[in-house]
Amino acid sequence: MTTVTTIALAALAFAGLLCVVRLLRPGSLADRVVALDSLLVVIVSGIAVLAARTKEGIFLDALVIASLLGFVGTVTVARFIERRGA
Amino acid sequence: MVDVIAAALLLSGTSLAVIAGIGLHRFPDVFARMHAATKPATLGLVLVLAGAALQVDRPGAVAKLLLVLAFQFITAPVGAHMVGRAAYRAGTELSPDTVVDELADADGSPRRKG
Numbered sequence: 469m470t471t472v473t474t475i476a477l478a479a480l481a482f483a484g485l486l487c488v489v490r491l492l493r494p495g496s497l498a499d500r501v502v503a504l505d506s507l508l509v510v511i512v513s514g515i516a517v518l519a520a521r522t523k524e525g526i527f528l529d530a531l532v533i534a535s536l537l538g539f540v541g542t543v544t545v546a547r548f549i550e551r552r553g554a
Numbered sequence: 555m556v557d558v559i560a561a562a563l564l565l566s567g568t569s570l571a572v573i574a575g576i577g578l579h580r581f582p583d584v585f586a587r588m589h590a591a592t593k594p595a596t597l598g599l600v601l602v603l604a605g606a607a608l609q610v611d612r613p614g615a616v617a618k619l620l621l622v623l624a625f626q627f628i629t630a631p632v633g634a635h636m637v638g639r640a641a642y643r644a645g646t647e648l649s650p651d652t653v654v655d656e657l658a659d660a661d662g663s664p665r666r667k668g
Contacts, residue, residue, distance in 0.1 A: 472561040476568040486575030498584045498641035506591040510571050513602045520606040525615025535622050539629035546636035549644050
């Protein structure tokens with residue numbers, strides 16, 4: 469199981485790197501929101517994989533909070549784009 | 555047996571996240587990129603959380619994973635819809651490959667040109 473979670477964490481690190489590069493590349497505000505959103509999904513997946521690796525649930529509170537805050541942030545920036553323009 | 559299923563779920567979920575990361579770079583405009591990015595937000599996360607739920611041994615941890623799962627199922631489509639609508643209304647350019655833009659043809663379209 470440790471091998472599998474190591475591979476999974478490496479894949480997630482690569483995916484997170486791709487999201488960060490997309491975030492830093494020039495683009496519209498909506499582009500960056502989409503990149504940040506998928507970065508958050510990668511982080512949440514990473515915490516879940518870590519929980520599977522250690523078989524403990526200590527990190528899962530952070531998981532709940534991250535997914536809650538991510539939604540609030542996405543909606544806020546979406547409202548902002550709609551008012552201000554991309 | 556449970557370990558094998560959990561490993562398969564974890565690996566398929568994380569590979570979806572990688573595919574989304576590649577899609578963020580390969581697709582031409584915001585809406586196509588959202589199409590790539592919102593898939594792992596539901597399906598990928600379902601797979602990863604199910605794999606993790608098979609591995610953790612305390613019922614409370616499984617309950618938290620299911621809570622995140624339910625919440626993500628409710629909020630991910632709503633958030634993606636709001637970003638897409640805001641991007642369209644703010645006049646984000648569509649890719650030249652776009653075949654049909656039904657909102658532009660509709661009466662009273664809120665779209666601003668440019």
